[in-house]
Amino acid sequence: MTIKLYCFGESGNAYKAALALELSGLDWEPAFVDFFKGETRSPDFRATVNPMGEAPVMVDGDLRLTQSGAIQQYVTDKSGKFGGSGNDRYEVLRWVLWDNHKLSSQAGVTRFLMNFLPEDKRPAEVIGFLQGRLKAAYDVLNGHLAGRDWIVGDGITNADLSCCAYLYYPEPFGFDRADWPHIDAWLTRLSETPGWKHPYDLMPGNPSDRA
Numbered sequence: 361m362t363i364k365l366y367c368f369g370e371s372g373n374a375y376k377a378a379l380a381l382e383l384s385g386l387d388w389e390p391a392f393v394d395f396f397k398g399e400t401r402s403p404d405f406r407a408t409v410n411p412m413g414e415a416p417v418m419v420d421g422d423l424r425l426t427q428s429g430a431i432q433q434y435v436t437d438k439s440g441k442f443g444g445s446g447n448d449r450y451e452v453l454r455w456v457l458w459d460n461h462k463l464s465s466q467a468g469v470t471r472f473l474m475n476f477l478p479e480d481k482r483p484a485e486v487i488g489f490l491q492g493r494l495k496a497a498y499d500v501l502n503g504h505l506a507g508r509d510w511i512v513g514d515g516i517t518n519a520d521l522s523c524c525a526y527l528y529y530p531e532p533f534g535f536d537r538a539d540w541p542h543i544d545a546w547l548t549r550l551s552e553t554p555g556w557k558h559p560y561d562l563m564p565g566n567p568s569d570r571a
Contacts, residue, residue, distance in 0.1 A: 363388040365431075366409055366417040368395050368565035370476075372468055372526035374416040375559040376428040377435075380521050381418075382562060383555050384439035392564040396476070428525075429456050432518040442518045451512045455519035463497045466490050467526035471533035475567075491534040498540050505542035509549060516553065524550055528558055531567070 365381060367374035367390050374393075381388040393415045399405050400413045410417045410426050417424065418431045420438075425431050436443035444452040470490040473482055501523060504511065511519040527535060527547055537544040550556060560566045 361387075361421050364391050364419045365389070366391045366393050366415050366419075367563045368393045368415060369560045369563040370529075370565055370567065371395065371415055371563075372464055372471075372529065372559070373414075373428045374563060375528075376464075376522050376525045377416040377418060377431040378559075378562050379525075379556070380432045380435040380442060380518065382557060383516070383521075383553065384435050384441050385555075386435065386439055390563050395565075396570060429460060429518075429522065432456065432521060436518060442516060442521060444512055444517050444519075448513050448517075452517045452519045455511050456522045458500075459519075459522040459525075463494070463501070463523060464526055466494045466497065467533060467535070470494060471526060471529060471531055474533050475531040487534075494534060498535065498543065502540040502542045505546050508542075509546070511546075516550065520546075520550060525559075 363381060363386060365374070365378055365388055367378055378388075378390065393399050393405075393409075395415065400410070400415060406413050412426055414426060416428060416431060417426050418434065420434070423434075425434055432442065435441070442452075443449055470487060473487050473490075501511075510516060511523060524547060526533075527537075527543065528551070537547065551558075
């Protein structure tokens with residue numbers, strides 16, 4: 361049975377799940393969620409897809425999962441990939457939780473405020489505060505990647521697939537790969553992995569669709 365992932369191209373959190381599915385080799389297909397027209401806030405979406413009003417949502421037969429980290433773990437359990445081995449499993453989980461709290465949560469909001477709100481509604485002080493928090497997160501990740509190919513162990517894990525998610529997007533939100541050479545090299549390595557796709561190529565939905 362084909363796994364269905366409710367997602368949209370602009371969502372880094374959806375990208376985490378979509379990239380895990382794509383690289384795992386599992387049979388899956390995207391189902392477009394029209395976030396920018398309010399689909400996730402609609403009563404129908406909340407009643408039939410996700411009462412939390414969020415994407416991504418994965419459906420595999422009778423199983424429905426939300427939250428990218430839970431979906432990534434399901435992909436790991438089903439495919440045997442990206443989970444790490446032995447005690448590395450806890451290190452992978454540690455980095456997924458760190459990303460969700462310290463990196464993606466800040467990057468997603470900052471990118472939204474800077475690119476998807478009208479210019480006169482972009483809160484400069486909030487953006488500046490978030491960019492300061494992001495700089496600290498980039499510093500942690502960049503330092504950790506010095507001398508390493510991957511965040512945990514000697515291959516791609518959910519730690520990589522989680523932490524990379526917002527860093528491939530072209531919209532400006534205060535992240536310049538040239539400023540963080542170890543992150544830059546890691547992102548290049550990941551994008552050279554067979555089967556890797558950019559979020560706008562992997563999932564439906566692109567800012568140009570609304571231009």
